[in-house]
Amino acid sequence: MRDCSKKSIILIIVIFSVIGMVIGYYGLPSLLLEKLCSPLLVSTVLPFSEVVNDSDFDTEQMLLVTAGLSVIEEDLASQPTAAEQVYEANSNILLLEPESTAEQNEATETAADSSEPLIAIYCTHGTEGYSGAERTKSTLGGVYQVALSLQQSLVAQGYASVISDKLHDYPDWSSSYANSLQTIKQIQKQYPSVKVLIDVHRDSSVEGVSTVLATNSGSIAKVMLVVGSNKRAEHPNWQQNLAFSQQIGQALEKMQPGILRGVRVQNGRYNQHMSTQAILVEIGSTDNTLEQAKASTNILAEAIAEVLNSN
Numbered sequence: 001m002r003d004c005s006k007k008s009i010i011l012i013i014v015i016f017s018v019i020g021m022v023i024g025y026y027g028l029p030s031l032l033l034e035k036l037c038s039p040l041l042v043s044t045v046l047p048f049s050e051v052v053n054d055s056d057f058d059t060e061q062m063l064l065v066t067a068g069l070s071v072i073e074e075d076l077a078s079q080p081t082a083a084e085q086v087y088e089a090n091s092n093i094l095l096l097e098p099e100s101t102a103e104q105n106e107a108t109e110t111a112a113d114s115s116e117p118l119i120a121i122y123c124t125h126g127t128e129g130y131s132g133a134e135r136t137k138s139t140l141g142g143v144y145q146v147a148l149s150l151q152q153s154l155v156a157q158g159y160a161s162v163i164s165d166k167l168h169d170y171p172d173w174s175s176s177y178a179n180s181l182q183t184i185k186q187i188q189k190q191y192p193s194v195k196v197l198i199d200v201h202r203d204s205s206v207e208g209v210s211t212v213l214a215t216n217s218g219s220i221a222k223v224m225l226v227v228g229s230n231k232r233a234e235h236p237n238w239q240q241n242l243a244f245s246q247q248i249g250q251a252l253e254k255m256q257p258g259i260l261r262g263v264r265v266q267n268g269r270y271n272q273h274m275s276t277q278a279i280l281v282e283i284g285s286t287d288n289t290l291e292q293a294k295a296s297t298n299i300l301a302e303a304i305a306e307v308l309n310s311n
Contacts, residue, residue, distance in 0.1 A: 092164070092165050092166075093162050093163070093164050093165075093186070093187060093190065094151075094162065094163050094164075094165070095117055095160065095161075095162050095191075096151055096152065096155050096160065096161055096162075096163070097117075097155065097160040098155045098156070098157075098158050098159070098160060116160060116191075116193035117160040117161050117162045117191050117193055117194055118159055118160065118161070118193060118194060118195055118196055118308070119154055119159055119160075119161035119162070119194065119195075119196040119198065119304075120161065120162050120163070120164070120184070120187045120188075120191070120194045120196070120197050120198070121147050121150060121151050121161060121162070121163040121164070121198045121200060122147070122163065122164040122166065122168075122180055122183050122184070122187075122197075122198075122199060122200070123140070123143050123144050123147050123164075123168070123180075123199065123200050123201070124168050124169065124176045124177055124179075124180040124199050124201070124270075124271075125143065125168070125169045125173075125176055125201055126140045126141060126143060126144050126166075126167050126168055126169060126170075127139070127140070127141045127143075127167070127169050127170055127173075128141050128142070128143040128201060128202045129141035129142035129143065129202070129286075129290075130142045130143075130202060130284065130286060130288050130289055130290045130292075130293055131286060131287060131288060131289050131290075132289075133290075134286045137170065138167075138170050138171070139167070140165060140167055142202070142290045142293070143200055143201060143202050143283075143293075144165065144200075145290060145294070146200060146202070146283050146284075146290070146293045146294055146297060147163060147198075147200040148163060149293075149294040149297040150198070150200060150283075150297040150300060150301060151163045152297075153297045153298045153300070153301030153302075154301045154304065154305065156301070157301050157302060157304075157305035158305070159304075159305060159308070162187060162191055162194065164183045164186075164187065166179070166180075166183050168180045168183065177270065177271055180199065180271055181271045181274070184197060184271055184274045185274075188274070195275060195277050196275070196277045196278070196279075196304070196308070197271075197272070197274060197275045197277070197278040197279070198278075198279055198281060198304075199270065199271070199278075199279070199280045199281070200281055200283060201280060201281065201282050201283070202282060202283055202284050202285055202286070202288070202293065203224065203282040203284065203285040203286075204285055204286055205285050205286045205287045206285065209261075210222075210287070211261070211284050211285040211287050211288055212284075212287060212288060212292065213256075213258050213259055215256065217295075218295065219292050219295075220256075220259065220292050220295040220296045220299070221283055221284025221285075221288040221292045221293040221295070221296045222258070222259055222260070222261045222284065222296075223252060223259055223260055223261060223281060223282065223283055223284075223296055223300060224260070224261035224262055224263075224264060224281070224282040225245040225248060225249055225260075225262075225263045225264070225279055225280070225281055225282075226245075226263075226264050226265075226266055226270070226279075226280040226281070226282060227241050227242045227245050227263065227264065227265045227266070227272070227279070227280070228241070228265075228266060228268050228269040228270040228271075228272040228273075228280070229265055229266065229267060229268075229269070230269070231267035231268075232267050232268055232269060233269045233273070234273070235269045235272065235273045237273070237276050238269075238272065238273070240276040240277075241272050241275075241276060241277070241278050241279065242263070242265060244276070244277050244278075244279065244307070245263050245279050246263050247307045247310075248279065248300075248303050248304055248307050249262075249263045251302075251303035251304075251306045251307055252299060252300065252303040255299050255302055255303055256299050259296065259299060261282070281300065283296055283297065283300070284296065
């Protein structure tokens, strides 16, 4: 791998991007940068061990990430970018409410108003998948199917919830968190009752770490909860999110010992400043099957419901 400093990469990208726009060839930065630097492995900007390989994205995008231009958590412009306009066009927010039965009403009598959505679910990295289909290019991957399963499980616990099918990490993966921030704002505007934000991910395979848990009813995926802090950006209430995640983690372990990989505090903010009950959950990894990940959502939903019912 040739040694390319971050400043050089940034300068080259800017110059070639301008030239490409002038001559009408937008692939020029990728073409020239590919000759200067070999594809780079992206890891430092991701929340945990999640890794993007050179087969997932083109060289230009990977160089942008490595140059430190990838983590965009702020709403920097009032006008949507072309990519954001594409996302908006194919975006839907699905509301799922529990059936109104005497049994469910009794089960959720400590909750606020189960007819109003309290929970919102979305996937910042919606192209993520599981064993055999680790990542898609331009469509929602297996992680979204797991998010849908979580929504259905939460409704079974008596909690109405909404889920967004917005694809945040394509075509511009580097704007994933900026795009999911817009989704959060849209949901909060449309559904002011929403308090709990759940960003569903899957982890990458980690050498020496198993994310498969054998239970009496079959194998399921282990779960990790990730909490953003104020190390990189203003986030004064991050410890409230930490306490919320710790409560969920304790409930998870009580219901299924061994399912929790841990509650991890990271330097990034991950849009968790938008609520004091925001969690980023890693459900399994690329070592898990889709069915194993879905199986874990029942336990996770039960744990979340227990915490909400007790607050």
